[in-house]
Amino acid sequence: MQGKVDVAVMIGSGVPANLRSMGRKVCxxxxxxxxxxxxxxxxxxxxxxxxxxxLAQLNAERPDSLH
Structure with a gap:
């Protein structure tokens, strides 16, 4: 399986309620x-x-990767 793995920032109302309740405005x-x-x-x-x-998991699943 190939895939693109990214990190995204969420701000304001996109932040889950449990983090907002702890005062977090970004995640x-x-x-x-x-x-x-x-x-x-x-x-x-x-x-x-x-x-x-x-990324490590995806690379391990690639058939052409060395184990």
């Missing part, structure tokens, strides 16, 4: 081929870690 999400995957993160670093995990 980050991981997108796989433009679709949100997983939870919203309160820091970009957390989202980047998740992105790296997605």
């Amino acid at each position: 980050w999400v991981v997108l796989l081929n433009g679709e949100r995957r997983g939870t919203a993160f309160s820091s970009r670093d957390e989202a980047e870690e998740c992105r790296a995990a997605w």
